[in-house]
Amino acid sequence: MGVTAEPWxxxxxxGPKKALLILxxxxxxxxxxxxxxxxxxxxxxxxxDYSDDIKMIDYAIRLSRxxxxxxxxxxxxxxxxxxxxxxxxxxxPAMDIGNRLKDPEWKGLDGIGPYDLAMxxxxxxxxxxxILAGLKHFSANLKTISLDRFYDPHATWSFPNLPVKDWNExxxxxxxxxxxx
Amino acid sequence: xxxxxxxxxxxxxxxxxxxxxxVAKDLEISFGRIFEETWAEAVGPTPFPSITDLRQxxxxxxxxxxxxxxxxxxxxxxxxxxxxxLTGDKRGACGLNMAAQQSRIxxxxxxxxxxxxxxxxxxxxxxxxxxxxxxxxxxxxxVSVEVEAPVTRLVTGIRPKTLQDLExxxxxxxxxxxxLLSATHxxxxxxxxxxESKVLHAGMVDQVGMEIADMAQISAYGLPKADPEAALTxxxxxxxxxxxxxxxxxxxxxxxxxxxxxxxxxxxxYNAVEVVGICCTAIDMTRYSPSMAKIVGPISWQLRYxxxxxxxxxxxxEQCIRADALVEAQKIKTPVIASSPKxxxxxxxxxxxPAEEIISDLVGGKVPGALxxxxxKVGEVAVETVMAVAPKRKKFKVIPxxxxxxxxxxxxxxCNECMRACPNNQPIPDAMxxxxxxxxxxxxxxxENCVGCARCDSACPNDFPLHSFMVKAGxxxxxxxxxxxxxxxxxxxxxxxxxxxxxxxxxxxxxxVALVGCANYPRGGREVAEIAEEFAKxxxxxxxxxxxAMSMAMVKDEEGKTLYEKYPGSFEAGGILxxxxxxxxxxxxxAAIKIASIFAKRKLRANYEEIADYVLNRVGAVGVAWGAMSxxxxxxxxxxWRLGVPVIVGPxxxxxRRMLLGRQDxxxxxxxxxxxxxxxxxxxxxxxxxxxxxxxxxxxxxxxAKLCMRPNDTTKGRAIxxxxxxxxxxxxxxxxxxxxxxxxxxxxxxxxxxKDEILKxxxxxxxKETRIPDPTxxxxxxxxxxxx
Numbered sequence: 001m002g003v004t005a006e007p008w009x010x011x012x013x014x015g016p017k018k019a020l021l022i023l024x025x026x027x028x029x030x031x032x033x034x035x036x037x038x039x040x041x042x043x044x045x046x047x048x049d050y051s052d053d054i055k056m057i058d059y060a061i062r063l064s065r066x067x068x069x070x071x072x073x074x075x076x077x078x079x080x081x082x083x084x085x086x087x088x089x090x091x092x093p094a095m096d097i098g099n100r101l102k103d104p105e106w107k108g109l110d111g112i113g114p115y116d117l118a119m120x121x122x123x124x125x126x127x128x129x130x131i132l133a134g135l136k137h138f139s140a141n142l143k144t145i146s147l148d149r150f151y152d153p154h155a156t157w158s159f160p161n162l163p164v165k166d167w168n169e170x171x172x173x174x175x176x177x178x179x180x181x
Numbered sequence: 182x183x184x185x186x187x188x189x190x191x192x193x194x195x196x197x198x199x200x201x202x203x204v205a206k207d208l209e210i211s212f213g214r215i216f217e218e219t220w221a222e223a224v225g226p227t228p229f230p231s232i233t234d235l236r237q238x239x240x241x242x243x244x245x246x247x248x249x250x251x252x253x254x255x256x257x258x259x260x261x262x263x264x265x266x267l268t269g270d271k272r273g274a275c276g277l278n279m280a281a282q283q284s285r286i287x288x289x290x291x292x293x294x295x296x297x298x299x300x301x302x303x304x305x306x307x308x309x310x311x312x313x314x315x316x317x318x319x320x321x322x323x324v325s326v327e328v329e330a331p332v333t334r335l336v337t338g339i340r341p342k343t344l345q346d347l348e349x350x351x352x353x354x355x356x357x358x359x360x361l362l363s364a365t366h367x368x369x370x371x372x373x374x375x376x377e378s379k380v381l382h383a384g385m386v387d388q389v390g391m392e393i394a395d396m397a398q399i400s401a402y403g404l405p406k407a408d409p410e411a412a413l414t415x416x417x418x419x420x421x422x423x424x425x426x427x428x429x430x431x432x433x434x435x436x437x438x439x440x441x442x443x444x445x446x447x448x449x450x451y452n453a454v455e456v457v458g459i460c461c462t463a464i465d466m467t468r469y470s471p472s473m474a475k476i477v478g479p480i481s482w483q484l485r486y487x488x489x490x491x492x493x494x495x496x497x498x499e500q501c502i503r504a505d506a507l508v509e510a511q512k513i514k515t516p517v518i519a520s521s522p523k524x525x526x527x528x529x530x531x532x533x534x535p536a537e538e539i540i541s542d543l544v545g546g547k548v549p550g551a552l553x554x555x556x557x558k559v560g561e562v563a564v565e566t567v568m569a570v571a572p573k574r575k576k577f578k579v580i581p582x583x584x585x586x587x588x589x590x591x592x593x594x595x596c597n598e599c600m601r602a603c604p605n606n607q608p609i610p611d612a613m614x615x616x617x618x619x620x621x622x623x624x625x626x627x628x629e630n631c632v633g634c635a636r637c638d639s640a641c642p643n644d645f646p647l648h649s650f651m652v653k654a655g656x657x658x659x660x661x662x663x664x665x666x667x668x669x670x671x672x673x674x675x676x677x678x679x680x681x682x683x684x685x686x687x688x689x690x691x692x693x694v695a696l697v698g699c700a701n702y703p704r705g706g707r708e709v710a711e712i713a714e715e716f717a718k719x720x721x722x723x724x725x726x727x728x729x730a731m732s733m734a735m736v737k738d739e740e741g742k743t744l745y746e747k748y749p750g751s752f753e754a755g756g757i758l759x760x761x762x763x764x765x766x767x768x769x770x771x772a773a774i775k776i777a778s779i780f781a782k783r784k785l786r787a788n789y790e791e792i793a794d795y796v797l798n799r800v801g802a803v804g805v806a807w808g809a810m811s812x813x814x815x816x817x818x819x820x821x822w823r824l825g826v827p828v829i830v831g832p833x834x835x836x837x838r839r840m841l842l843g844r845q846d847x848x849x850x851x852x853x854x855x856x857x858x859x860x861x862x863x864x865x866x867x868x869x870x871x872x873x874x875x876x877x878x879x880x881x882x883x884x885x886a887k888l889c890m891r892p893n894d895t896t897k898g899r900a901i902x903x904x905x906x907x908x909x910x911x912x913x914x915x916x917x918x919x920x921x922x923x924x925x926x927x928x929x930x931x932x933x934x935x936k937d938e939i940l941k942x943x944x945x946x947x948x949k950e951t952r953i954p955d956p957t958x959x960x961x962x963x964x965x966x967x968x969x
Contacts, residue, residue, distance in 0.1 A: 003549035010601045010640065015255055017268045063733050076879035079915040091914065093880055095835070095873045099249040099842045108845075124703065125606060127835045127876060137252055137269055137279050 008150030008161050012129050017136065019146065019158035025173040031145060032067060035117035037108065040064060040147075041072045041097055042088075046122025047080040054164060056122050056148075059171045061086045061174060066180040067111060070109055072097050074123065094123055098131040102139045114141070120155070121147040129154055149172075196592050220340045224786030228352030229353050232360050238790045239378035239823065239957050242797075246822075246871035247842040248377060250283040253838050257282050258369045264857050275367050282374035283838050285365050287815065290837070291383035292362045294816025297500060298764060299354040299390035300523065301434050306347050306393065308436050308556065309401040321399045323388040323406030325674040328778060331771035331785065332392045336385060338787030344401065347393045354393075356534045357386045365755040367517040377841075384819025385789070390776055391817070394768035399671050402439060406467040409677075409751035409758070411670040412471040415661035416734050417428035418482065420475045423491050426571035428563055431457040432482060432498035432505065433763060435465035437520040440560030441496065442470045442579075454567060457492075459483055460501050461727055461762035467668045476666060478735065479700035479728035480635035485652045485659070487513060490578025493571040494543075496563055499523045500763075501699070501811060507550055512579045516543040516566060517550030520559050536561045544569040564805050579649060583621065586881060587651045590616035592605035592643060599647055602640035604833065605630055605703055609637055609647060616650070624654035630705045632808075667745040669726075669761025673772040675779055677752040681722065682780025686799045688898015690754045691905050692889030693722045695769045695826075696729040698806030698814045701833045706732030708878040713744055713757055715882055718906055720754040721889070726766050728808060730759040766817050770824055773800045790959065794920040797825025798853065798956040801889035801902070803868075804828040805881060809837070818872060827868045827888045829881050841871035845923055853892055859963040862954040864892035879913040886910075887918075892956035896929035904932040922946040 005021050007013065022028060027132035032038060040063060046056035057080055064071045070074045070089030073081055090109040092100075100106045101118050108115055118135070120128050128146065132154035135144050146152035151160045158168065198205045209573070227234045256264040257273050263271030272278050288392040309317065320340050328334065330341050333350050341347050361383050364370045370379070405411040421427050430438045438458060445451045457475045458466055459482050466474040477486050480501050486492065487506070490513045497506055499521040507526045514580055519526045531539045531551040534559055540592045542548045543566045551772045553559045581589075590613045601607040604807050607630055612623035628651040652659070684690040694716045696709055709732040717723045725733055734743050748757035752772065760768045777795040778785040785792065796802070806814050809830040815837055818828040822841060830837065844850060845866035852861045867890040875881035886906040895901060903924055910918040922943050925931055927950045931939045957963070 009600055009604075009606070010598070016266050017255065067691070074880075075876040076913050082915045090919075091916070093873065093884070094876050095249065095840050095842060097250075099840070099844070100846075102249065103844075123876065124832050126604070127832045127874070128836045130253060130838070133253070133255075134249060134251045137255075137267075138250060140269065 005151055005153070005160060007153050009125055009129075012126065012153070014133070016151035017087070018150065018153040019155040021151070021156050022159045025170040026149055027178060028145060028147070028174050029177040031117060031143065031157065032069070035143070037113060037115045038069045038117040038119065039072060039108070039115045040069050040119045040121070041074060041094070041123075042077055042121055043094060043123030043128070044075040044077050045124065047077065049122070054168055057081065057084065059175070060121060062175055062180060063178070066175055066178050074107065077122070094127060096133060101135055101142060104139070104141055116141060117143045119145045119147050125150060125152070128152055185779065198245045206238050214366065214616070218724040220786065222784060222786045224338050225784055225786045226570055227789050228787035230336065232364070232379055235382065235385075235789055235823070236378050238793060239381045240374065240720060241842070242381070242871065243374055243377055245845050247418070248280070248284065248373065249840045249842050250280055251835060251838050251840070252279060253284055253836055255321065256909065277371065280373040281371060281376060284380065286838055288376050288380050288383060289365050290812040291387070291816040291819050292358055292365070293812035294814070295354070295383045295387035295390060297813055298394065299351065299358060301499065301764065302390045302394035303351050303355070304434060305397050305436070306344060306351060309397050310344050312403045313344065315343060317344045317401050318736040319343060319346070319396055319400045320406065321352045321396055321672045322674055323412060326407050326672050326678060327675055328775050328785070329672070330392060330396060331410040331774040331778065332388045332767045335774055335787070335789055335792055336389050336787050341396070344397060347397055350393055350926065354386050354390045357382065380819050381823035383412070384816050384821070385823050387816040388820035391764040392771070394407065394669065395761060395767065398435060398465065402469050404465070405670050407667060407672040407674045409672045409749065411668045411750060413665045413745060414471040414475065414668050415663065416476040416478065416535065416666040416731060417479060417664045418486065419662045420477070421457045421491065423455070423576065425453065425455045426493045426567040427455045427457060427491055428494050428496060428567050429477070429492035430456070430462050430466065430498070431460055431502050432521070433461040433500040434498040434521060435462050435469065435495050436556035437498050437559040438462050438466035438474070439469055440556035440558070441563050442466065442473050443557070444560035444564050445473065448564070450564065454564060459486065462498055463763070464669050464727065464762040471668045479706065479731045481631070481700045484509065484633050484635055484648055487515070488579050488649050488652060490574075490576045490580070493574055494518070494563055494567040496520060496559060497524060497526070511549050514574050514577050516570060518559055518563055519550060519552045520554065522554060524554050526550065530554065532558065534796065536565070540565045579646070580653045580656070581646065581649055583653065586616055586621065586653060587619055587635045589643070589645045589650070590614070593617065593645070593771070594643070596642060598640040598642060599637035604632055604634060604636070604701070607631070621654035624651045624884050625658070627651055628655035632701050662735065662739065664734045664743050665746050666731065666743070667750050667759045669730070669759050669765055670750060671761055671765065672768045673752045673775065675775065676771065678775045678779045681753060682776045684754070685776060685801060686780065686893060688801065688891070688894035688902055690713040690718075691719065691801065692720050692885070693724065693772070693800070693802040693901045694885055695802065695804045696723065696725040696733065696807065697727055697766055697769070697804060697817065698729055698808055699810035700728040700732060700808040701810035701831070702732070702808040703832050704878070706808070707736050709733050710736040710744060712805065712807065712878060712882060712885070714851070716885065717744070717748050717755050717757050722752055722754060722756050724752075724758045724760050724769050726760050726769070727763045727931045729806070732808070733757070750885055763813060770821060770826070773802050773824065773826060776800050791962065792958050793823060793825045794957050794962070797958070799891050799893040800826075801891050801894070802826045803885050803888045805885060806834065807831040807881065809834045824870045827871050829884050829888070830872075830874045831881070832874055832876050840873050842871045842873060843871070845869055845920055853954055853956040853958060854960060854963055856957045856962050856964055857955045858965060860954070863951050864954060864956055865890075865926065867891050867924065883909050883913055890924055892954060896953070899924065899926070899930040900932045903930065907932065907935060917942065922948040926951045
């Protein structure tokens with residue numbers, strides 16, 4: 001596994017505070033287990049990347065089914081989830097879910113209470129970059145994880161830039177450790 | 182008599198003055214300029230508003246549409262205290278926090294945009310006064326357009342009749358931009374919301390500046406005057422007859438292009454030279470001469486066209502021109518004439534040199550270009566130079582041959598640096614892998630999504646000209662690029678407003694969609710055409726300007742027709758209108774203002790807040806800047822926000838650093854006053870946002886339909902709007918929207934074909950009927966207060 005903490009888009013430099021690197025998939029497992037109110041935000045690229053065989057959306061569905069973590073589909077991703085027989089917990093534009101996650105008073109999709117962990121995948125890199133920046137600066141009680149295979153420095157935790165194969169193996173490990181059957 | 186004072190001085194001199202109380206000799210008195218006042222309408226509350234006069238209105242908007250900041254950078258480096266880390270709740274050495282810093286950066290961007298348009302207008306007005314005289318009348322539509330300057334009238338309270346009157350409004354714009362820019366200095370404004378208010382002010386001022394520029398050029402150059410049947414002209418990479426010498430103009434400010442066309446006409450040479458353009462200068466020169474001028478394409482076509490070697494001479498004016506235009510031109514041995522003081526390119530100022538000397542130097546290759554700040558001289562030098570240069574150049578190009586590309590591809594190390602530099606993350610390494618095996622199709626496909634930035638070239642450690650590889654790969658389809666575009670028509674006629682004002686305000690025409698802005702598209706320009714056609718088919722009114730207007734033209738249907746050939750150019754349901762260039766955007770704002778003024782008879786003069794309140798609550802208009810890139814696009818958008826028109830940008834627009842988002846789940850944010858009674862009435866989240874970035878074309882389409890809803894919609898109008906929203910949502914998202922209940926005020930709002938389904942949904946949501954108010958956010962507009 002590569003360990004480079006460089007943003008995928010070369011000029012998207014962030015800091016001083018930058019995402020901690022997920023060097024082992026067990027970090028994600030621990031974060032998910034520790035979270036009381038996690039949520040998974042899935043953008044439209046999850047149905048396109050990374051190859052003909054491996055789609056992020058399939059991992060999102062497996063992660064949600066394994067853990068019960070609610071999925072928020074952005075853009076037109078509901079169509080892709082429904083095609084795969086999965087009903088996301090909610091759908092809204094990426095900007096709207098970002099704006100709500102920033103708000104410590106927001107009660108979440110189910111009206112129970114604010115989320116403490118937001119995981120992102122499948123948004124355009126630069127869009128996820130700025131939304132995560134908004135959350136880094138303006139949501140004190142929220143941890144974020146970028147589950148894409150690119151380093152996103154504004155998350156709390158992020159994978160480094162990974163080859164598809166490594167990312168795939170990491171996700172299989174995460175699902176296995178979280179008890180996927 | 183009502184007088185408005187502006188900055189131009191009025192001097193009164195008297196050799197000798199005798200009155201009952203004074204005797205004076207050589208008396209000289211100076212006044213601010215007094216307008217000759219024949220406008221019967223009384224001056225409204227905010228003539229020439231200062232940067233705080235409309236602050237209350239701004240704060241009302243910002244109370245509902247709160248900023249969501251998206252810091253692009255964690256530090257501030259604008260003064261020598263810095264860099265300051267503003268992460269989280271930290272403050273910089275000056276005391277500023279991250280929210281204020283982000284809004285400060287937005288204000289800087291909008292000041293740049295407003296200054297650019299205002300300076301553009303100033304240059305045009307001065308040039309046109311010099312050419313046509315101070316008393317050249319303002320005429321943007323003859324008898325069809327009596328409200329010739331809706332934005333200027335609304336903001337300043339003056340009604341310009343001649344070119345010289347425009348100077349007074351320009352003085353105002355320049356003063357305001359200076360004040361606004363000063364607020365960004367270290368130790369000035371400290372509140373993010375006050376920065377945001379100033380952003381809105383910058384946008385409003387920008388609208389005035391743009392309106393002045395377009396009014397001046399329409400009036401003096403005789404561009405189409407509110408003409409729904411403005412001529413069709415040609416657009417595309419392949420439209421030029423390249424057997425002739427080709428002059429390429431790039432930029433936004435048209436006098437130099439006019440100089441070229443006039444010179445060709447005067448010399449009877451109009452068939453000897455091809456004059457083509459990129460970006461808004463292209464749009465405006467086709468408005469001037471649809472028969473002689475042609476459009477290559479939007480801003481992103483610059484590099485591909487220059488490197489192809491087709492232009493024999495390049496004339497640049499101002500705005501959105503690649504900073505390396507001269508460098509690229511030198512590679513193809515093409516001379517460059519810079520014609521704007523804002524973009525001198527390091528060239529010697531030859532304005533006062535004899536034309537023959539400049540021509541000789543350019544033709545002989547003694548200099549790579551010249552700065553000429555005289556449009557007529559540009560015309561002469563450009564034409565005479567291109568006639569001599571073209572036979573020597575023989576269309577010399579720097580696009581490599583296929584064999585060179587394959588060889589380079591075989592040497593490619595697959596380092597991914599090109600892809601990491603690409604704004605759209607295009608799979609260039611994969612395309613190079615295919616090219617190494619002789620398959621150039623993937624490179625050609627990437628060109629379809631390419632914004633023409635060439636960051637891939639800069640990033641490549643092997644210095645491969647990757648953008649040129651793509652151009653070669655896509656060469657065949659580029660040469661076949663020939664489309665029709667209707668030239669910019671200018672303003673919307675008053676009579677058109679009278680005909681559609683009612684249906685728009687009542688909601689029966691479901692909305693006005695304005696496709697504007699630059700070409701920083703996430704997936705190529707065809708998405709703009711798809712959005713336009715979707716809404717034209719749905720009987721919305723679609724208006725367009727600038728690069729978006731061009732991109733919409735560059736798609737043909739199965740019968741080979743473009744949107745401009747298929748849909749009417751009038752401001753009516755199902756119309757697709759090219760209004761003009763960037764500076765034509767105020768005709769769109771002006772249409773909304775004229776609906777309030779002409780249709781609803783609201784007072785227009787210096788009455789900004791009331792008209793904006795009207796537009797926000799009644800006029801279902803939405804701006805879409807799918808490829809928004811520039812600071813000008815930022816200020817154009819902010820001018821629409823203050824007027825109550827929501828704007829959607831494409832995903833790259835998220836880099837503007839903040840959105841203005843409503844929260845439909847916060848019921849308390851969506852109450853309005855019923856102007857009939859003074860009651861506060863829940864009106865639903867309409868429009869839900871003032872500024873947001875959509876991730877995909879599909880999301881944008883659903884948002885457009887939703888953001889066209891307004892509190893004032895009649896039940897019939899709301900049912901029509903809901904039909905479009907629900908239909909698009911179902912088709913693109915495969916599910917029913919989960920917020921329909923927020924937009925149904927009573928059962929008559931429900932689209933008849935969906936009644937059972939929606940009634941069930943309303944029951945599940947615990948929906949309660951509300952009444953339809955006469956909506957306003959302004960207590961002073963309540964006609965009868967409670968208890969009266």
